[in-house]
Amino acid sequence: MSSPSASADIVRAPQHLAIVMDGNGRWAERRHRPRSFGHREGQKALRATLEYCLRRGIKALTLFAFSSENWRRPEEEVGALMQLFLKALDREVDELHGHGVRIEFIGDLSAFSPELQARMHKAMEKTRANTALLANVAVNYGGRWDIANAARLAAEAVARGEIEAASINENLLARWLALSGQPPVDLFIRTGGELRISNFLLWQLAYAELVFIDTLWPDVDAAVLDDCLNEFTRRERRFGQTSAQVVAGSGQGVA
Template structure:
């Protein structure tokens, strides 16, 4: 099983060329609608095409020993999109759970859905629960699907859990720190987020994994999500490996 996350900096290396690949990668899958519009199709066509890119990044993650992959599928702000598009996204989520859960299980992938699932209908919640239970013991890769997720929601939710524990006498106020907060965040128990990728040409993180991104490396690409392939993923990882991760230290300290 995966070890608990640690706030400590990783062991020092001799230089950027010695940096290991990322253990936890998150991706903001942006550009589905624009991809479809460029082809003269409706926006929802792009969302359906993007499913193959999800399969590609899962394959890549498994082949490259990435321990955790977090995909931003549906934000808490996406409910404001046109009703037809939201409806298609929900149908697509149902379809993916139906068709992909067994495949993920067969390939040793553990599926987790992070976000406020209470907003979904009972049928979808049951499918989520069934897929999570079926894959719960798998350890080759943890695939987090962020659905109805927002980074601010995640932080507030963790704070509410801490408050409940303090009120119940399970935790003292002086015991609230980064470690106890981290234990209540949606990605608790997973490796620290190393690399955050956003496709589609935008240069913002859009309320995604705010707590977890504190020391993550950010990588932005103009590639629209349906065109995001294993080779594009490799480009992002190669770029990551060339960076010197200092975690507040100087470059000289890291190189010693």
């Protein structure tokens, strides 16, 4: 991974970028290769994206690596993904740590093998103090699961007498969601041409700008990401206000 350097040609970069990395399988099939080959090539795009975020000063990156629905894929493909994941943890964590990247895994980790869980927790613990970039990796994650899990944790807190049920509001419930305490997601990118968010960060994308591109994930590079950030720069983010209010700089709304 190359050393990050400042760049000023993007007018406004997001603080928190979320990406659905779609298209690995189709990329491989178009080249008459197995889908697992596409997943391996997708790692190069992931590495380029991490470098890009460091260079642009983006503070948080959340990647949809493996959804709770992905278990339905062919057993051979799921097995290949798990092996790829293990190898990536062994190969990449030290380098990411050296560049100040903090790694967090979000999702129901209990579904993975004890070996994989141990390596994920080791990576999180090793990089916990890093501040250059927070890289959230969503594995066995679903937005509905996230909200239901937060509701369950809130109910348990009520049962223990720690909070009153009547006190639960959006801000309180958000404490138990994945990405709690992190900057709000500003920009969502989905590669691969599909026009949906696929149960990803249903709560956290409430005010994010959504960008959908046809580029398949293994073909994503700095130029593609520049195009997405330029599109983000062109968007007017109103947060419930009128355009006139935004121009006048009268403060940020919340509705």
